[in-house]
Amino acid sequence: MSLSFWYPLLLTSLLFMQTLADTSCTDCLINSRASYYPNSDEQGTSVGACGFGSFGATLNGGDVTAASDLYRNGVGCGACYQVKCTNSAYCSDKGVTVVITDQGSGHNTDFIMSKHAFTGMAQTIDAAANLLALGVVDVEYRRVSCSYSNKNITIKIDESSGNPHYLAFVIWNQQGKRDITAVQLCETQNFVCKLLDRDHGAVWATTSPPTGPLSLRMLFSDDEGEDTWVVPPNNIPQDWKAGDIYDSGIQVTQ
Structure with missing residues (x-):
């Protein structure tokens, strides 16, 4: 076959490869x-x-x-x-x-x-x-990637919170390059979970928090669309109050 036949196909392939390179360059x-x-x-x-x-x-x-x-x-x-x-x-x-x-x-x-x-x-x-x-x-x-040496993800109960009717908290010291795109609170006794609202910024809130000690679940999302739920080992205690700061016991480094 002649070069005139292959040239448009070659040009299309090169443009497609260039498009892939442009969209995949996250750094x-x-x-x-x-x-x-x-x-x-x-x-x-x-x-x-x-x-x-x-x-x-x-x-x-x-x-x-x-x-x-x-x-x-x-x-x-x-x-x-x-x-x-x-x-x-x-x-x-x-x-x-x-x-x-x-x-x-x-x-x-x-x-x-x-x-x-x-x-x-x-x-x-x-x-x-x-x-x-x-x-x-x-x-x-x-x-x-963010890096906070020797620090776990930390939960700070917002000053606007009032146990048991309203709970808001901000998440500190998140390492890596992923975003927290969803947060759940789960009752540790019956495992009923509640999806929280992003009140503003890094503050998550609910007007009807679950009762008892609370297990936190965070959804981490990356640029490639991969989502991973992370469950810290440390719970928020039943007697939480405004201004309290809790170490989650876990860090995410990627």
């Missing part, structure tokens, strides 16, 4: 812009939309950020991203790893960082001052 750097909280201190905010509270200001050593599209209606809370500014005169090759703790946007940015995180992209102290003066910079970013 590719994405171009965007970043700014910082102009009225913040070195750390983040304690009133972020994710519901982390004061913990969110110091999380990850203060390298935290608000996000626009990456907030994903709260699903993105706690996700970690490597962010590198692209101005070679001021920016380091490594950049900074930030954790999403808030929602916000401005100047067509994907990230509004704490000052600590924003200056962490710089090569030197002088370069950091120049970045702050610019205010908004071009960046490249990609999602990376």
